[in-house]
Amino acid sequence: DERPEHRSFHKMISVGTDLYVFGGCGSSGRLNDLHKFDTIHQTWSNLGKAHLLKGRGGANLIYLKDGHCLIVVAGFVGSESNDGQKFILSTEEEEKGTWDDSLLEGLDNLRPRSVCISASFHHDDAATDDNVALIFGGEVNPSELGHEGAGGFENDLILLDGKTGALKETIKAAEEKNWPEPRGWSDGTSISTADKGRSLYLFGGLTGDDQNPKRLDDFWCCDIKM
Template identity: 30%
Template sequence: MFKARFIPLNVSQALKRSSHSLVISATQDSAIIFGGELQPRIPVDNVLHKIDLPSGNYGLGNVLTPASAPPPRVGSALAFTKESLWIWGGRGGISMECLPEKGDVWRFKSDEWTRVECDGEPPQDRSYHVMVSYKEDLYVHAGCPATGRLSDLYRLSLASPKPVWTRLADAPGPGRGGTVLGVVPALSSFIRWGGFAGYELGGPLDIYHIPTNTWHSVDVAGEQPAKRSVHVLVGLKGAPRSDGIVALMLFGEGEASDLGHAGAGKFHDDVWALVKVPLTELTEGWSWEKIVIPEGRDKPQARGWFAADAWSEGKVVFQGGLNTDNERLGDAWILEVEKI
């Protein structure tokens, strides 16, 4: 069995928002936040907010307002490579139309934003997709274009002076928004579970093997998590843990609102460990373990539409989101999981 420990960070309520992005900058040991909304469908700002780690300090000096920033947006995706922050996609206003970026990406480096033109076959403009980095390339999956939902996967190769988009193998259907893509470096793979396809989705666990450009769907042993979307599933960074945990899944929406994006649904407040033993076989040895959450003061609210990323030594940093009272949250937490 495993238990969770939640450590609250000292952040300002100025960070209240949902449908935003958060990524850990390893070079600065900080969590970087971009975008989101306070009112449904109205982007809150287009500045970068930085939470210093592990102190959790956040103040005026942690708000970066460089010139030529990307337009404000909700439902975008942020990723980090060793040199740069990258952002792509999202919606820009009350109409919730996708921003027409035509495959261009935004890069933040040396305190400056640059819109970067790309070659290759660009993905459709979209929002509520997921983007991750792996070996200095970016990968974009799923999301919501002007109509419908997608199950495609694209790689953006950053090795050449002009990045190149390549379409990879589509994931198993249905198309979905509000899904996840966890990175498991030990298996050279991404993992996906859940999302929204007009209804909440659950398993099986979908595994994308990067070297062979193939997807595999596997049933995971153990008690099964409830279906959900706009949740978090992140692969843990660093050396493989001796207890077998390769990823953590937390919270998310279990029942959508009748008001759609304008309302709050019913949210989960649980945490799950995805365990893989051994790490040598791609499709065998997966299991779910429900994490024990001690009762007490330091326990975050149930939520969805929040943002998170894996930090060092098996920790996860998460911030903001929407609660069941349709309130945007501004808190931030570190999640640690240990064996009982």
């Protein structure tokens, strides 16, 4: 049976008709494995472990259409992290795909974090071919109270190269007038169309500190113009 073991704190995304599940926390500890579910044939495939990464929860799992790959970036490994590894999707030579033998380059200047909002633009009707992947905010300092508290959070917008996953730019909130407050444990998604361009939507999240943790209900749209 190649289905994933019991877990929480994992990440799942879709690519075409396939679903991919990475990492999280299982009965044996933090995990670094990747599984695929084929929604057409209703079958699971175990795609192996990210052998260069520690097991982690709250990672970013992002599809890069231009690079024909998935990337895992950052996550909580006992501390916040900023490393990453690429999984090259299936080809005629590698039916299941394969993990790259080197870490993603250019992430040294990314502040370590987890439980971020992440997305990419990969639809054929996108307004431009200059594709990027995005990471917004996240937890950068975990709370000693765990889920009962609130640690330190970011609200920067990270732009990653749409082919390699390398860090392209970090946009700080101070550079913009209208901007979401710092947060983690949030979620969002991207939309790209030929007429309206590319946008990142995000809703809610956790902010504040251990004395005053606050759950948010705000809704934001960030238009991406390259």
